[in-house]
Amino acid sequence: MEKNNIDFTHWFFDLDNTLYCANTGIFDQIHKKMGEFISKNLKVSLKEAKLLQKKYFIENGTTLHGLMINHNIDPKEFLSYVHDIDFSIVKPDEELNNLIKKIQGRKIVFTNANISYVEKILTNLDLNNIFEDIFDIERMNFLPKPNLKTYKKLISTYNVKKGILFDDIPKNLFPASDLGLKTVQVYNKKLDKELNGTSKKIDYMTNNLKEWLKKWIQNN
Ligand SMILES: [Mg+2]
Structure with missing residues (x-):
């Protein structure tokens, strides 16, 4: 430089x-919770939920934004669900x-x-x-x-x-x-x-x- x-x-x-580094640990937990949330709320299989999760992340910047635009999901409900994880692994x-x-x-x-x-x-x-x-x-x-x-x-x-x-x-x-x-x-x-x-x-x-x-x- x-x-x-x-x-x-x-x-x-x-x-x-x-x-x-969020990829090891934190994101694994959040991604799992996101899949569950999408599956429950959109009434799709976990496999379909995973595909939607990734699609919205790439197309909309965040999975949440895609869910808000396409499915009118309440952001606060989504965020409190997916962030209910173990944070202690971050050091x-x-x-x-x-x-x-x-x-x-x-x-x-x-x-x-x-x-x-x-x-x-x-x-x-x-x-x-x-x-x-x-x-x-x-x-x-x-x-x-x-x-x-x-x-x-x-x-x-x-x-x-x-x-x-x-x-x-x-x-x-x-x-x-x-x-x-x-x-x-x-x-x-x-x-x-x-x-x-x-x-x-x-x-x-x-x-x-x-x-x-x-x-x-x-x-x-
Ligand atoms: Mg980043």
């Missing part, structure tokens, strides 16, 4: 698979936490998840008092990333001048880039192939957020 002396005023971090990474603490500028979590879930995860990560705010799915008016309206609301809410966004999903970075933010893909080999990819709208790629932050702090 070249020395660039950019002082970002705002640092936005996605939560799942960006600040910690803090002290080295990462110390790096995040060193960052100058405003630090905000920007996630398609809902606030009670985010708070549980952040508590287990020991990151609860590090971020000044959480811009969650309700703050997004239930329009998940990558909906452009949500990024416009984000930018106006915090009056962002020079911002940077970290996310594991490339298409979640594109609207941010269109609106002038720098973007970092926290690359995840376990991500579904439909969701991966590269683009000119991604300024940096890393498969190790800690290494990226270390280099950034050294160079700036």
Whole structure:
């Protein structure tokens, strides 16, 4: 990374698979609960439910958004059901936490998840008092990333001048880039192939957020 002396005023971090690895453990539990919820509420087999779950996630940004549009599902009911899981498997990474603490500028979590879930995860990560705010799915008016309206609301809410966004999903970075933010893909080999990819709208790629932050702090 070249020395660039950019002082970002705002640092936005996605939560799942960006600040910690959600694929092993947390997502397994949530995916199972989602399948059950869809099967019960739409009266389809578990197998059909799984297909719908993935289809809506890819087409609508979140499974929930697809269920709201196509089946008028109550988001609060869905979220409380699928987040009734064991959070204790999420453990803090002290080295990462110390790096995040060193960052100058405003630090905000920007996630398609809902606030009670985010708070549980952040508590287990020991990151609860590090971020000044959480811009969650309700703050997004239930329009998940990558909906452009949500990024416009984000930018106006915090009056962002020079911002940077970290996310594991490339298409979640594109609207941010269109609106002038720098973007970092926290690359995840376990991500579904439909969701991966590269683009000119991604300024940096890393498969190790800690290494990226270390280099950034050294160079700036
Ligand atoms: Mg993510």
